[in-house]
Structures are given as structure tokens and as C-alpha cells.
Amino acid sequence: MNFKEMKLLYPEAVLTHSNTSGEKYVAFPYKDKWIQLERKQKSDTELALIQYALTQKKTSSTRSAASKWQSFLLEESFALPRNEGSYRIIQFEIVKMDDTFTQSVWLDAFKQLFLNIEEAFFITETKGILIEEKHDHLLNNEEMAGIIRTLDDDFSIKTVYYIGQFWPIEATLPQIFKEEQSIFDTQKNKQAQVFGLSTIALHHYTADAIKKSPLMQKLKSETVFDAEFKELILAMWKSQGNISVAAKSLYIHRNTLQYRIDRFHQASGLSLRNMDDLLLCYLLTLN
Template sequence: MLKNLLNKFPDAVFHKGDCSNPELYIWFQDDDGTSLGIPKTDLTQEEIKLLQVLFSGEAPNERNTAFSNKQWSDYLYQDHMELPLTSWDQVRFTQFTISGGGFPHEEFEEAFLSFVPEDTLLIWNNDFTGVLIEGNTHDNPGLHEFIPVISTLQGDFYVKMNIFSGNFHAVNNQLHYHFTMESDCFAKSRLHLPDLKVSTLPEVFPFLFLTGQSTGDKEWYAEQLLGETLEDQELIQTVKIYVEHNSNASSASKALYIHRNSLQYRIDKFTEKTGLDIRSFRHALTAYLIILLHK
């Protein structure tokens, strides 16, 4: 019976391996054990409720046995679940995929968690994808620290890994939306930058820009990439002019009628507040595109 739904939902898939981002689908099972994933954007709330009456939801991943892991797994990967109770004020999602042969999951999980703060959770979505959830502490690994971690895990377990390191987000009713948006970013990263072991929003954003974004999504990207600098129009204009002058400080400072030292101060301020080093091509491109998109 599930197969008949393909007539109404042609973008539905039968296996998670058939889509780049299974978290963006709602999965159903019939009595024969057949699964079908339908893109969330293709379903109305009424259709979701009806299908949930007719079919069971996909069984949650059995690897998330601890109570807190099960709660977070339900919240992130199942629909209409409540935000878990937690002492964390802010969390960061580091999503990962693993490819290669079989590997001992328990040993892998133990090894991965040894590189991050002690209270970090590892939540499996399936046998080859999952997410680290970290509270915001002084011990969180920086982006550059993840690269040797991935290299070590790949060497020890004979697998290939890709991760997407998100931003820290307040634990509130917007948290699931942040997770969904970053899941989409990770999918684009794997599609366009498959050889990049560790990706973040600044690297992926130019590819997201090409596909067009809704107004709400534009605001999310602007907030994540530019943060509080959105309120400083002088700083935003400085960055825009600097990039338009091919990152040439002399040319940009003349166009802005300011001293080169003042320009350098503004650039350093922007980098400190956003993490975007606009002296590099990728970050300069991302900064310029999001400024244009937000105008």
C-alpha cells in the first residue's frame, strides 16, 4: 500500500541510502516492514496525521539505549517530540557520516567521545550517520582540532568520515529548526565538497546561495554568519567595499576615505565577531554573498 503513495508523492524514497539527507523526510512502515520516506516539505499537517494513523513510524535507532540519548534521538529525528530537559544553556550539533566496511560501533563511539567534553552525547540516526551534542564549555574542540580527530578515527577503524560543525544555539523552541537547517547544509556539503572532511556554514553557503532561499531561511543564514555585526552597517559596508576591491587594503581604504589602519581594525573586528576571515577567498565570497542577500 505504501507504494501507491508514490503517485501522490513522486519524490518519496524507499531507502535512506536513496536520499542525501534522510532527516528531512518523514518515514513510515507498513505491516510487511516496507519503509517509505516522504519529504517533510511535501506534507501538510493533516496529511501527516492521516498517514500516522494508517502506518507506523519507523522504529527509532536501537543504538540510542541510554535515556538521555533516546530523548534526544526522538527530538531530533522523530516529529512532534518535546525538547529534552537539560542543564545546557547552549548546544552545538556536530553531524557526521561514516562510509566504508562494517566497524564496531561501541568502540567507535567510545573513541569519538574521548576527544570531546565528558558530558557530550553521541546520537545515532542509523548505522552510518549521527550527531554529537555538546554543551557550551571552555573545553569544546575548535574546528582545527576536529581534523586530526577525524584522521585518527579513519585510521583506527578503516572508514571514511565527513562532519559538519554547527554553531552554538540556545536551548529553546528554535533548536530543532537550527538542527534541520544545519542538516540541509551538511547534505549540500557532501554533495558539493565530498573531499572536505570538516565543513562549516561559511564553506557551504555559496552552494546554498545558488539554489535560492525562502525569506525565513535568509534571515537564519544572516544571523548565523553575521551575528551582531548585522547591527553595524558601517562595518558591513566596509566589508562589502573591501571584497569588491579584491581584498586590496589600499584601494578599499581610498574608496572608503579612511586610513589603512582604520580599515584593518574594522576587518579584524569583523573576523573576531563572525569567525569569517575575509582575507581568504571562501570566507570573502560567503561574506559578500550573505551581505547582498540580506540587503
């Protein structure tokens, strides 16, 4: 039972930020809030049933019917869910929602975006995964992002996704999934709404080493990285050194970009026309 369903049964129900249980009211924990009801004319049995219904909702939504995939990926079982094939795990998280949001309805709509779905389920109240088998008509990240924005608008929510690599069915897949979970958790607030390994690999796997390097930290402190230069470096990196493409992305003339590159060279001694220097500058702006 969710709050909307509770209101249908008990119109006096309200959400509060604290436990208001006492002689007049009884409160039940609900997500990060409390559902408050009037205590009068409610028997102990009825209150116990309400508590059970709220708990049952959470249990059934976060851990659906027994699943070979779910048990395998969460290392509850060593049995392979399939004997062959390549699959990717798409992680999702609902980062903003209101009290009308229903997991099952949204999940059914989300599944319609994909063709070869093995399974999709929530792991927690807000996080879940979808497993997709490899096929010839896959959505790329940009296509998926456009469709997801529309889906978010329809459900009045905000979501974020990590698109995993395709992997063969092997005993090591749960360990790979664990690492993909770690990547998602550490990068989800730093990336676009939909991202994958190729987007974050350099940042994710070098960030800690850069922080621990006295040389890199000293070089970073000695190099001028104001907002304009950071924007310049990022544009040049994304265009892989193509000045025309970078100028277009910044909405400036090619000559203006050339001038900014020269100014940065004078200030730092590093040339963004040189791919090695460009890579070094990009690494220095990551943290």
C-alpha cells in the first residue's frame, strides 16, 4: 500500500516529517516520512493490518518473485540464469518522485523501451536494474536519453542511468556487476542523465591516482584553470583536438578559439593543439 492508496481508505491521512504517535494520532513510517492517522475508532487489529500492508508493499516492490537473474547477480545463487548469450545490465535510480509514483507502473513503461529484455526489477525503493540481451537494434545513449526525458515528464520524476557493457554469461558476471554498481554510485552525480563506461572510464580510473600524486597536484596548482580555460579544454577534448568542431560547440569563431588557445599556452606552457598536452590538461581538470 502506498500513500495514495491509504488516502482512499482513510481520507484524514497526512504525511508528516516526524513520529506524531500519541493518544490522538498513530503514525507509520513511510519512506523518509510518516503517515499520520487519527487513532479513534481503530482497533489494534486494524492498526496491525495497516502496518502489515505498508510493510508488504515495500517487500513486494523491492524484491519481486524469485528470479534466477536477481539471485545470480546479487550472489544469492551460483546457478547461471542462461547457458549462453551476451547481456548488458542497465542500472537506474529514481532520484526525485512524488507520492503518486508507483514502481510497477513505471517499470512496465520503462521496459517498453527495449526489445530483448530478460528481466527488470527494483533492488531498493529507488534503485533497480534491467537486463537486455544483445541484438541488432540497440538504442544508443543519446537516443535513450531523449526517450527517457519524455518518460520522466510523463511520470513527474527524475532518473539517472548507467548503461553497462555486454558480457557473456559466466560465473564472474556478479563481480563485474559489483564494479559497475560502484561506478554508477560514484559517477551518477557528475555525468549526464544517461552514461556508460566509455564516458567515465578516464575520470573514474585516474581520479584517485591524480589525487595521490604530489607531482600532479603541484602542476594543477601552478596551472591557470579559470572557468574560461576549463571550458576551452573540455571543448577541445570532446572534439579530440578539432578546432572547427570545438569552436562550433562553444558558439565562437574559429579565430577566437585560436586566440584563446594561444593565451592558454602563454599562461601554462601547454599547447591544446598537441594531443599529449591536451590529455594532461584534461586530467588536471577532472578533480
